[in-house]
Amino acid sequence: MIIPTANRLQNVKEYYFSVKLQEIRRMREEGLDVINMGIGSPDLMPSGKTIEALHQSALRPTNHGYQPYQGIPELRKAIAHWYAQMYGVNLDPEGEVLPLMGSKEGITHISLTFLNPGDEVLVPELGYPAYTSVSNMVEAKIRTYPLREEDWQPDLEAMRKEDYSKVKLMWLNYPHMPTGAPAKVEILQEIIQLAQEKKFLICHDNPYSLVLNRAKPLSILSLPGAKEVCLELNSLSKSHNMAGWRVGWLCGAKDYLAEVLKIKSNVDSGMFRPVQDAAVRALQNSDAWHSERNDIYAERRNLTFQLLDALKCTYRQEQEGMFLWAKIPDKIATSEKFVDSILHKYHVFITPGFIFGAKGDRYVRVSLCNQNNILKEVINRVNNLG
Numbered sequence: 001m002i003i004p005t006a007n008r009l010q011n012v013k014e015y016y017f018s019v020k021l022q023e024i025r026r027m028r029e030e031g032l033d034v035i036n037m038g039i040g041s042p043d044l045m046p047s048g049k050t051i052e053a054l055h056q057s058a059l060r061p062t063n064h065g066y067q068p069y070q071g072i073p074e075l076r077k078a079i080a081h082w083y084a085q086m087y088g089v090n091l092d093p094e095g096e097v098l099p100l101m102g103s104k105e106g107i108t109h110i111s112l113t114f115l116n117p118g119d120e121v122l123v124p125e126l127g128y129p130a131y132t133s134v135s136n137m138v139e140a141k142i143r144t145y146p147l148r149e150e151d152w153q154p155d156l157e158a159m160r161k162e163d164y165s166k167v168k169l170m171w172l173n174y175p176h177m178p179t180g181a182p183a184k185v186e187i188l189q190e191i192i193q194l195a196q197e198k199k200f201l202i203c204h205d206n207p208y209s210l211v212l213n214r215a216k217p218l219s220i221l222s223l224p225g226a227k228e229v230c231l232e233l234n235s236l237s238k239s240h241n242m243a244g245w246r247v248g249w250l251c252g253a254k255d256y257l258a259e260v261l262k263i264k265s266n267v268d269s270g271m272f273r274p275v276q277d278a279a280v281r282a283l284q285n286s287d288a289w290h291s292e293r294n295d296i297y298a299e300r301r302n303l304t305f306q307l308l309d310a311l312k313c314t315y316r317q318e319q320e321g322m323f324l325w326a327k328i329p330d331k332i333a334t335s336e337k338f339v340d341s342i343l344h345k346y347h348v349f350i351t352p353g354f355i356f357g358a359k360g361d362r363y364v365r366v367s368l369c370n371q372n373n374i375l376k377e378v379i380n381r382v383n384n385l386g
Contacts, residue, residue, distance in 0.1 A: 003166055008137050016129070021343035024349055033134040035342070035370070035378055038351040040322050042241040043369050044296065046282060047289055050240070050296045058272035065269030069261065071099030071249075073338040074251040077248050078280040086210075087219035094253030096259060100272055103207060103233040103248030107134050107171075110203055110231065110250070112263045116242070121168035126152070126179065128205065131171040143167065146360070152181035156190050164198040173205040175213070178356045178365040180319025183218045190246075192220070201256070202230045207248075207322035210239040210290055212297050227253045238322055240282045241293070247271070247279045279338070297322060300368040303375040310382040311342070312366065323365045325353070333362050346381045 014322040017039060027034050045051075057063050072075065076093035083089045093098055101108045107130050115121060117139035123131045125144040135142050145162075154172075172191065174183035188204075195202050202220070209217040220230050237250030250260060301324065308315055308326045315326035332338045335352035343349050351367075353360025370378075 007194050008139060014036045017351075020349065022023045024343075027343075027347070032347050034347045034349060035374060037188050037370060037378065038349045038365070038369050040238065041243050043371065044240060044293060046241045046245075046278075047285050050242070050278050050282040050285075051318050053272055054278035057277035061279075062278075063273040065273075067264040067273050067276065069268075069270055070179070070278050071097075071271060072273065073101050074280050075276045078283045079251070082283045083221075083251065086217055087222050089219050089221045089241060089251075091251055092254065095257060096251055098250045098257045098264070099271060099276070100233075100235075100248040100250060100264070101235060101268060102237065102246040103205065103235040103250075105267075106233045106248060106250045106260075107203075107205075108137075108261050109130065109263045109267070110169070111135060111138045111140065114201060115262045120164075120166045122164070122167055122200070124154070124171065124173070124176075124357070126353075126359045127171065127173055128177055128343065129355055134197065140169075141166075144357070145170075147179075149359070152176055152179040154189050154191060154193070154323050156187070161192065164194075164200065167200045170195065170200055170202045171205065172202055174218075175208040175211075175320040177208060177321060178323060178351070178360065178363075179325040180316075180323060182318070182320050183213060183220075185218065185245060187221065188218075188220050189223050192223060192225050192229060192329065196225060200229070204230060204232045205284060207231055207235045209234075210294075211322050212294055212301065212320050214318065214320060223250065231253045231256055235284055239290070239332050240285065242279075242282060245275055245278070246281075247275060284363060297368050299372060300370070300375060303372060303379065304366055304368060307375065307379050307382065308366065324368070325363055326366065327363050335364055339364060346378070348378050348381065348383060 001090040001307055024036060026032050076097040079097045080091040080093040082090050111134045115138050119140050120143050121135045121140045122145050123135060123142050124147055127146055132142060146158050148155050182279050202219040206219060220226050220234060221232050231252035233250055250257060312329045313326035315324060319325060328335055328338045335354050339350055339352040351365040353363030353365060
């Protein structure tokens with residue numbers, strides 16, 4: 001390659017899963033039956049009415065052209081209505097809802113909108129890798145904030161002692177990925193107060209609030225004062241079994257979203273209309289539909305507890321979302337070594353915790369996106385091979 005890459009790539013590595021999936025593919029090409037329990041890609045179907053809405057919309061000749069950068073009005077209204085019903089949050093669909101092609105792209109849009117090179121951004125010491133990688137790409141200065149290991153909540157006592165005068169943005173995610181820690185109103189309220197005092201913007205990434213939730217789903221925007229200093233990302237990927245459809249959104253105060261739209265409108269040309277029409281229908285899924293999904297995940301969680309027991313891992317049972325977070329045995333050096341040993345001994349892949357931050361090096365994350373018979377096969381492999 002004779003053309004040098006941009007300087008920003010010096011701080012950006014290929015996504016861990018991209019590399020590991022190549023290794024798994026090679027193993028499968030050699031005839032090995034490798035079971036992937038690392039990726040959170042729902043194997044369940046969207047609702048039948050969602051798929052039918054996609055089909056019917058795709059049959060309309062006028063629905064195959066470019067679409068509005070802000071999404072169709074019907075989708076924005078459906079999201080606003082869903083937020084009112086699900087979270088008790090009132091949003092103006094004209095200016096406080098911005099549909100996205102999955103919420104992951106929103107991390108980039110928000111960073112490009114609000115962060116200059118050298119601006120400080122608060123990233124949890126254990127969290128979704130994209131918060132760090134995108135911050136590096138826009139040449140922001142990353143400052144990790146501490147999480148209490150006993151409950152994986154932000155250590156606000158320690159944070160209040162820090163000088164955050166140069167912080168412009170904070171990434172927050174509850175229910176927390178990868179640990180499954182639930183959202184706590186009192187903690188979120190204190191973080192809002194901190195942002196108001198220090199004058200930085202919070203972006204709350206909220207895709208897991210409907211999956212195995214133990215309490216009423218929570219949006220940070222439902223809390224007093226939140227709209228002044230908070231944006232929220234959400235999506236249909238996990239909660240509606242639509243990861244590959246790439247439907248998400250950003251919501252918050254109109255002035256913030258108007259600025260994000262300046263970036264977004266220069267990056268994409270709108271979401272496929274039939275996908276938007278299907279998303280409108282998905283947002284009308286009944287409580288019974290969501291309960292049935294959670295019942296399936298609850299069964300899988302119980303089987304995965306058995307697997308973690310067989311692997312001599314320890315864990316908390318009060319986790320939310322579609323993963324389980326567990327501590328590896330003391331005799332194992334690192335989570336990466338533990339994961340590699342399981343992959344090559346049992347032909348099962350789980351995620352090492354270090355990819356989410358150094359504090360995760362004694363932990364692993366296991367996805368619940370496999371059917372019961374596959375989970376039982378994994379348990380048998382571990383128990384029989386010892």
